[in-house]
Amino acid sequence: MINQFKTSAERSQSFENPKLATILALVITFVVLGAVAQAQESARVARLGMLIATSLSAEKNRIDAFLHGLRELGYIDGKNLAIERRYAEGNFDRLPDLGAELVRLKVAVIVTTGSTSTRAAKKVTTTIPIVMAQDNDPVGNGFVASLARPGGNITGLSSLAPDLSGKQLGLLKEIVPKLSRVAIFAQSTNPTYPQSLNEVKLAASAVGVTLQLLDILDPKDIENAFRAASKDHTEAFLALGSPIFVLQRKQFADLAVKHRLAGNT
Numbered sequence: 001m002i003n004q005f006k007t008s009a010e011r012s013q014s015f016e017n018p019k020l021a022t023i024l025a026l027v028i029t030f031v032v033l034g035a036v037a038q039a040q041e042s043a044r045v046a047r048l049g050m051l052i053a054t055s056l057s058a059e060k061n062r063i064d065a066f067l068h069g070l071r072e073l074g075y076i077d078g079k080n081l082a083i084e085r086r087y088a089e090g091n092f093d094r095l096p097d098l099g100a101e102l103v104r105l106k107v108a109v110i111v112t113t114g115s116t117s118t119r120a121a122k123k124v125t126t127t128i129p130i131v132m133a134q135d136n137d138p139v140g141n142g143f144v145a146s147l148a149r150p151g152g153n154i155t156g157l158s159s160l161a162p163d164l165s166g167k168q169l170g171l172l173k174e175i176v177p178k179l180s181r182v183a184i185f186a187q188s189t190n191p192t193y194p195q196s197l198n199e200v201k202l203a204a205s206a207v208g209v210t211l212q213l214l215d216i217l218d219p220k221d222i223e224n225a226f227r228a229a230s231k232d233h234t235e236a237f238l239a240l241g242s243p244i245f246v247l248q249r250k251q252f253a254d255l256a257v258k259h260r261l262a263g264n265t
Helices: 002-014 018-038 060-072 092-104 115-124 161-175 193-207 221-231 243-247 249-258
Strands: 046-052 081-087 109-112 130-135 154-158 181-186 210-215 236-239 262-264
Touching: 046 092, 046 115, 081 092, 092 115, 109 115, 115 130, 115 154, 161 193, 161 236, 161 262, 181 193, 181 221, 193 210, 210 221, 221 249, 243 249, 249 262
Parallel strands: 046 081, 046 109, 109 130, 130 154, 181 210, 181 236, 236 262
Antiparallel strands: none
């Protein structure tokens, strides 16, 4: 059943617009959901699970796109579709239990919004199809065997974020031509951290920029990181992908203005 949409997911890697990517992920999701529903005698109302590491407010734009995509496909939450949403609110330790709840509810498909929630879903089921709305490195994270032949019960979209990290630094250099020092805000426990950091280091070497590495493991570390960057006379910052950063976007923006730092998140 999953093989029916692997090619579509594979071709979707280049989507950089999160709304377009989410809608396309929905199309893929409901190819599976439709197939599952047809096999069920009581499939008038299909049940879809969503496992989200962050919060409703942090994911509002993507969820709005999600619902819009559903309507275009003829699925309306509360009518012919029941959506079971589970938010960890940044407390990632809760994700396995939330994922297990969705399994007990016998949802037809689990949609995840990032590598943290995908990993939790993978731990609780090997049979329910899991569709990633986006993932930085599905092969490196161990979610699929390869992009050409994913295998298993996981498919979806790859954002190729680690490969883009170096390009983000290049954009900062274009914005600030005299840029010489950049603070790298990162969560070292994030699975994509090593690859993203390597790409940034290569780019920094190419454009003659010195990096200041600042590890952010908890939201309370963010203000200290900005303070350390400012004290070290850093001129800009680059935030490598992390669910923590998604939840704290406003704080990043406010602190960037306060410390007069150009930035890319």
